[in-house]
Amino acid sequence: MTHSGSGVELLGRQRECQVLDDLLAGARTGTSAALVVRGEPGIGKTALLDHMTSTASGCRVLRVAGVQSEMELSYAGLHLLCAPLLSGLEDLPDPQKNALAGAFGLRDGGPPDRFMVGLAVLNLLADAAADQPLLCVVDDVQWLDEASALTLAFVARRLLAEAVLLVFAERDPSEHPMLTGLPELHVTGLPDGASRDLLRTVVPGRIDRLVRERILTEAAGNPLALLELPRGLTPPELASGFIGIEAHRVPNQIEDDFLRRVQALPDDARQILVVAASDPLGDVRLLRRATRRLGIDADHVLARGEAEGLLSLDAQVHFRHPLVRSATYRAASHAELLDAHRALAESIDQHSDPDRHAWHRAQAAAGPQEDIAAELVRSAEKAGERGGVAAMAAFLDRAATLTPEPAQRSSRALDAAQAKLLSGAFDQAAGLVAMAEVAPSDDLGRARIDLLNAQIAFAQNRANEATPLLLSAAHRLQEVDVSLARQTYLDAIGAALFASHLARGPGLREAGEAGREAPRPDVPALPDRLLDALSIRLTEGYAAGAPHMAAVFEELNDDRLPVTDSLRWLLFGSVLASELWDFDGWRATTARHVVVVREAGALSELPPAIDALTTVHLFAGELAAASALIDEAKTVCEAIGSPQARLGPLGLAAFSGHEHEARALIDENLADATARGQGAAVIITEWYRALLCNGLALYDEALEAAGRVVEHPEAFTSLPWGLVELIEAATRTGRTDVAAKANETLSRVLRAAGTEWALGVGARSHALVSSGSVAEEAYRSAIDHLARTRAGTDLGRAHLLYGEWLRRENRRADARDELRTAYRMLDELGLSGFAERARRELQATGVVARPRTDPTRTTLTDQEEQIARLAGSGLTNAEIGSRLFLSPHTVDWHLRKVFSKLGVGSRREIPARMATPRGRRTPDLRR
Incomplete structure (x- = not known):
């Protein structure tokens, strides 16, 4: 490498340096970016990061590196990166401020x-970059704690207009799949000419041609290999060619070389390296205190030069290369680590x-030790407050692991499994449950x-396996905790709802019967009344369950x-509201x-909640609102990696009548839901198929799909919905x-529901199977009832x-009036x-009905439309950012484009311009 100006010119890295320089230039003009620099150990990733930081004039630079021994300590790496910015913590909204302060241990509270x-880190970085572009460099990501890596990957995907540059470096292949999909710079070996130039800087004296070619071949362009392979060779060996270089994969060979060098050190020097490798913070004062306890003066030993080239001290502890740290672990004996x-x-x-x-004390334990295990349990809550359930787990x-008494070890393993489950580590949770099964403490x-x-099983989308396990757990719990047992029966019904007809073993009816037989508490709470209502519905039918469902629904609402x-x-x-037809x-x-x-930040629960509200909007004919919710669900799923x-x-495509899109989603849904044992999703998909096909006048296919829906009468809601589509398709196919x-089955349910929506849909279906004045009266009754609801699609x-019936009755004038109303309404609804x-x-x-496209409509991107609607509803940039996981800077950037495209000057003007959903046609009806 050669020096040039304020930076360093790296041999053979002109292309890579240009990529980094371009990113810096973009940041200086206000453009954010993220990049993952990948490559094998020693390939030069850190040197490229050094080049970037040395040439980042005009930018504020933050830098952190992952440390192998701190991978279990949540948010440790993130705290080091963000520490210089914490003066801006108070400027964040309270939920974000409290979450970040809790993660960094700056205040007490629940797990963040x-x-x-x-979101807090995104806004902290954006605020810091408002005055000066910000470069954040994260080296050795493969050793970063998971909470920090997840957070920074989340931030990287939300950057756009904040003048923040976030650059990661990690080994190849990736050990952090959460970075997959981010832009990459893959660093490979140096070209032959650059390799030879670098080798000359290491071996300036005479070198035998065969030795040089062997080193170059073994190194394969790896810069660290070119620097380290000649180190163990004497000048005569280099000059004579009488050497034996074993053919190994270069990074392993280099680490083996470091390993030999660590093993060759005197005991006190090697122990200093082991202590340094065991401390994640690189705290010099802590290293000195710890080595003094071992009877070693770190400064004196290092001054003798015995660890020169492997470890150095200034404000922090520095290893020559991360491979030295891993080599130190390999070289250390069990006793040295303890x-x-x-x-x-x-x-x-x-x-x-x-x-x-507590963590270091636990790592020092040679075997089970109750006092250390108890301290870990006491510290777990504090660790959870700082780093969330992953740290607690x-x-x-x-x-x-350190608990000697079997029954107590089983109980603690279950506590750990619960925390692992909440943190998303399902396989580890299962392993801890297996540990607990060896010696369960009691019935509980x-x-x-x-x-x-x-x-x-449920968390891993194996809903069809969860119901029998939940019923078994609930049965055992009856003897020790009636309240928890009843809640578990309720969970079993919930699992059975998802699994439906694909349940393995007991299904919905069996779950309902078990709930009916469960002991009741002296003072029933809301979950008890909910369990009773659902169990009666499943065992005695809709008419018997409806009053109980209505009463508990009032409490829930x-x-x-x-x-x-x-x-x-x-x-x-x-579920209850749709079952009761209470729109x-x-x-x-x-x-x-x-x-x-949303307000609780329980994002894993947000997609199913949004899905339910989306269905309501579809029935209301509010397709633009449904589309906005679908976009939000997509944003959330991307953010949480779901x-x-x-x-x-699929619902939006089916209601909209977009056949090609809907059919593709139907195929995907059926394959995925069947594989996961999610019977409810299969039924709903078939119902959407029936609705789509009725809209497209493909009545034979609609009849077949609706028939598959009504095969499962125990399923909630979908049975009457399926019957509605089946009746329409059956009458059209003779x-x-x-x-x-x-219609007989449907009428019993809808009369028991008794709402305007139910009576309207019931009258419409009854009209289809009737004739003469009975049919006409039923159609008019349906329109009258439905006009009092917000169920626009059904109206x-x-x-x-009704218009189709009138035309078939040869009442053309009456039919025109009814069909004009239907066409305008259905077209306006989309x-x-x-x-x-x-x-x-x-x-x-x-x-003659001709569609007419609104010529004033300017197409927005999906995200622009999403932001425009939220801004038009009165949300501030910060509130929109919280909703969509964007910084206010990015929201403002999008809004400027929205204003330009819509030709408006303020957000107050947006609603009028957004009144017609994108692509909507205005009908032109001519006689």
Whole structure:
């Protein structure tokens, strides 16, 4: 390498340096970016980062590196990176400020939500970059603690207009899959000419040609190899060619060389390296205190030069290369590692840093030791407050391992498994449950084992395996905790709802029967009444269950319901509302559920809550609102790394009549849901297929799909919805007997529900199987009832069916009026399939219907439209950013483009310009 100006010119790295220089230039003009620099150990990633930081004139630079021994300590790396910016903590919104302060141990409180931490870091960096572009460099990501890596990956995906540059360096292949998908710079070996030039700087004297070619071949362009391979050779060996270089993969060979050098050190020098490698913070004062406890003067030993080239001290501890740290671990004996951690534990103030003290003390334990295990348990809560459930889980896991008494070890393993489950480490949770199964403490312990196995199966999308495990756990719990047992029966019904007909073993009816037989508490709480209502519905039928469901739904829909109960039970509220055909209640409950989940930051619960509210908007004919929610769900799923929800997009495509898109989603949904044992998703997908095909007048296919839906009468809600589509398809295909029988079943349910929505849909279906004045009276009754609801799609379809009937009755003038109403309504709602049916019927009566595209409509991108609608609803940039996981700077950048495209000067003007959903057509009806 050669020096040039303020920076360093790296041999053979012109292309890589240009990429980094371009990113810096972009940051200086206000453009954010993220980059992952990947390559094998020693390939020069750190040198490229050094080049970048040395040439970052005009930018503020933050830099941190992962440390192998701190991988279990949550947010440790993030804290080091953000420490210089913490003066800006008070400027963040309170939820973000509290989450980040809790993660960094700056204040007490519950475990921070990691997505709220991510949003806080995004805004902290954006605020810091408002005055000066910010370069954040994260080296050795493969050794960064998981919480820090997840947070920074989250931030990297949300950067756009903040003048923040976030650059990661990690080994190849990636050990952090959360970085997958980010822009990459793959660093490979140096070209031959640059390799030879670098080797000459290391061996300036005479070198035998064969020796030089062997070194170049072995190094394969790896700069560290070129620097280190000649180190062990004497000048005569270099000059004579009498050497033996074993053919190994270069990084391993280099680490083996470091390993030999560490092993060759005197005992005291090697022990200093072991202590340094065991401390994640690189704290020089801590290293000195710990080595003094071992009877070693670190400064004196290093001054003798015995560890020269491997370790150096200034404000912090520095290893020559990360491979030295890993080589030190390999070189250390078990006794040396125990001594190092014991010395570190004794050198850390137990009161000011209890979790780190407990962690090192645990690492120093040679075997089970109850006092250390108990300290880990006590420290676990503090670690959780700082680093969330992942940190708590690490402490509890180690505590279980160190617990000597079998029953207590089993109980602690279950506590650790619960924390691992909450942190998303499902395989590790399963391993801890297996540990607990060796010696369960009592009936409660055995019940917890069943419960955790069920929860792990459910979390891994194996809903069809969860129901029997939950029922088994609930049965055991009856003897020790009736309240918990009943809640577990309720969870079993929830799992059975998801699994439906694909359940392995007991299903919905069996779960309902078990709930009916469960002992009741003296003073029933809300979950008890909810369990009773659902169990009666499943065992005695809809008519018997409806009054109980209505009563408990009223409780669930109470605004005074505590947040914890809302988070736990409101999804059941959505099921009850749709089952009761209470449209207004359904709308209120699902909207409230989404708000509660958003405000609580429980993002893993947000996609199903959004999906329920999306369905309400689809029935209302509010397709633009449904589309915005689908975009939000997609944003959330991307942020939390969850599989993309497909039912919302499928529902929008089916209601819109977009056949090609809907059919692709139907195929994907059926394959995925069947593989995961999610029977409810299969049923809903088939119902969407039936609705789509009825809209497209593909009645034979609609009949087949609806028939598959109604095969499962125990399923909630989907049975009457399926019957509605089946009756329409059957009458259009001449299967009047099938339609009449289905109408009898549907009528019993809808009369028991008794709402305007239920009575309207019931009258419409009854009209389809009737004739003469009975049919006409039923159509008019359907329109009258549905006009009093917000179920716009059902009202539009009622006008369409009535118009079609009138035309077939040769009442052309009456049919035109009804079909004009249907066409305008269905077209305005965006139900293009049903609207096309109305248009064709109108043409048959002599009315020419031509669609007309709004020429003033300017197309926005999906995210621009999402932001425009939120801004138009009155949300501030900060509130929009919190909703969409963007910084206010990025929201402002998007809004400037929205204003330009829509030709507006303020957000107050947006609603009028957004009144017509994107791509909407205005019908032109001419006689």
